[in-house]
Amino acid sequence: METSTLSLEQLQSEIYSLRNENSFLKEQLEWFRRQIFGKRSEKVVDDGGQQLYLEGFENLGSEEQKETINVPAHRRVKQGRNGKDKITLPDNIPVQRCILDLPEDQKVCPTTGEALVKIGEEVTHKIAHTPGSYYVKELVRPKYACRAHSEEGVFIADLPDSIFPRCQADESLLASVIVKKFADHLPLFRQSEILAREGILISRQILCKWVMRCGYALKALYEEMIARVLSSNNVFVDESPVDMLVPGKGKVHQAFMWVIVGGQEKNPPYRVYHFRTDRCHKHAVEILAGYKGVVHSDKYGAYEALANKKQFTWCPCWSHIRRKFFDAVGGDKKFVSWVLRKIKYLFMLERVAWERSPEERLRIRQEKEAPIIDELTARIKDRLVNGKALPKSNLREALGYYCSLIPHLKNYTQHAFARLDNNVAERAIRPLAIGRKNWMFIGSEEGGEASAVLLSLVQTCRAIGVNPHEYLEDVMRRLPAHNSQKLHELLPDAWAAARRQAKASSTSSAPTAE
Numbered sequence: 001m002e003t004s005t006l007s008l009e010q011l012q013s014e015i016y017s018l019r020n021e022n023s024f025l026k027e028q029l030e031w032f033r034r035q036i037f038g039k040r041s042e043k044v045v046d047d048g049g050q051q052l053y054l055e056g057f058e059n060l061g062s063e064e065q066k067e068t069i070n071v072p073a074h075r076r077v078k079q080g081r082n083g084k085d086k087i088t089l090p091d092n093i094p095v096q097r098c099i100l101d102l103p104e105d106q107k108v109c110p111t112t113g114e115a116l117v118k119i120g121e122e123v124t125h126k127i128a129h130t131p132g133s134y135y136v137k138e139l140v141r142p143k144y145a146c147r148a149h150s151e152e153g154v155f156i157a158d159l160p161d162s163i164f165p166r167c168q169a170d171e172s173l174l175a176s177v178i179v180k181k182f183a184d185h186l187p188l189f190r191q192s193e194i195l196a197r198e199g200i201l202i203s204r205q206i207l208c209k210w211v212m213r214c215g216y217a218l219k220a221l222y223e224e225m226i227a228r229v230l231s232s233n234n235v236f237v238d239e240s241p242v243d244m245l246v247p248g249k250g251k252v253h254q255a256f257m258w259v260i261v262g263g264q265e266k267n268p269p270y271r272v273y274h275f276r277t278d279r280c281h282k283h284a285v286e287i288l289a290g291y292k293g294v295v296h297s298d299k300y301g302a303y304e305a306l307a308n309k310k311q312f313t314w315c316p317c318w319s320h321i322r323r324k325f326f327d328a329v330g331g332d333k334k335f336v337s338w339v340l341r342k343i344k345y346l347f348m349l350e351r352v353a354w355e356r357s358p359e360e361r362l363r364i365r366q367e368k369e370a371p372i373i374d375e376l377t378a379r380i381k382d383r384l385v386n387g388k389a390l391p392k393s394n395l396r397e398a399l400g401y402y403c404s405l406i407p408h409l410k411n412y413t414q415h416a417f418a419r420l421d422n423n424v425a426e427r428a429i430r431p432l433a434i435g436r437k438n439w440m441f442i443g444s445e446e447g448g449e450a451s452a453v454l455l456s457l458v459q460t461c462r463a464i465g466v467n468p469h470e471y472l473e474d475v476m477r478r479l480p481a482h483n484s485q486k487l488h489e490l491l492p493d494a495w496a497a498a499r500r501q502a503k504a505s506s507t508s509s510a511p512t513a514e
Contacts, residue, residue: 030330215450229262
């Protein structure tokens, strides 16, 4: 009797194990199926017929009111045009006029033989392009001397200020090389080939030296940007791997580029990159040394450890939480769909909150969003403790991920300029991810540091809508003679504001026709 009972227990244990394995494999299969055939977007969630309704936020569920048109058998959404698909040209673009006239023998009437009279023109405009033009800037400086007093020496005008007085490259060319590499992701060897097609032979090694020297020359502005970011009350942090060439071995080593986006605006202006040879926690401690504000990031242990030491207020990224549950939808579709729907409500409420004043934003968060987080926390904790989730399943991982962040999940509701996610830093990492697929690796640690400086300036210009070529060319000419106590005047946002003010002043002071 005892033997048969033991065999029954073993059989039940084996059945339970096989069911768990089957459930786990189904979850994995569902995940792979979505990766290959399904939609990758995380914002499409089946509400199961339920819609969020809050008084005063009736139109919260849709990003915009879409006009519909009636067609046979169904209604179709009419696609609105927002102007992004139109071609616009600057007012000062050159125009090359080409006249396509009739031959002289066709300028007579075929019936009467009388000469035709011009009655107007048919004008067609086409946008054209010519390859980039290069030229040599010849700086001629006449020399003068006094015939009567030759001991006075020779008099000659000074060369214009330049960060590299003896360099054969003008600031305009240096700015072009930097922008093509760090904004357009063109490696230096490709730029060398492009120049060669124009008959200009500049080796990749020379271009590399120019880029390195520019990085060192502009480091003072970079350090000023770091000080501005760390003095703000709100920063967004992320890091991404880059390959670095190991000297003398011909192999690459995985290094990391950190990015910190700072400022209290809805879209903070500064993007500051830091190059490090590894991902040790000490680098996060060093980069955020002394910072006491609000930090947004993913769940990297270095940030969590600093938050637990109360160095700063930590706001974990809800986009990462959503992604964990999105990947776990195969484990328990009903429960995971409910979680995703609640997270969707948080993001919907945030869209409205950011259209209101800071005080109203805090009220919406504390009255509308905090209860949703409390409901999520209660259900997820109960599911983790009392529910049946396989230890190695995506659902178990998502539940544990959420519960480990519970002490920090509502921190953003206490600060008006805090965010629900870390997407600002994620977007700042994207140009780096695109670039490393083109230039493949960083040549040295010094090259990584120079790249961090130039990436910071170029990507900050792009973020605030400033032409990085115009900015770099102008700043590199002005920096040597600029007051070191007023370096903030040459930062991209201050530079752009000064340009707008000067343009407005010149427009207002221009004489008007009477």
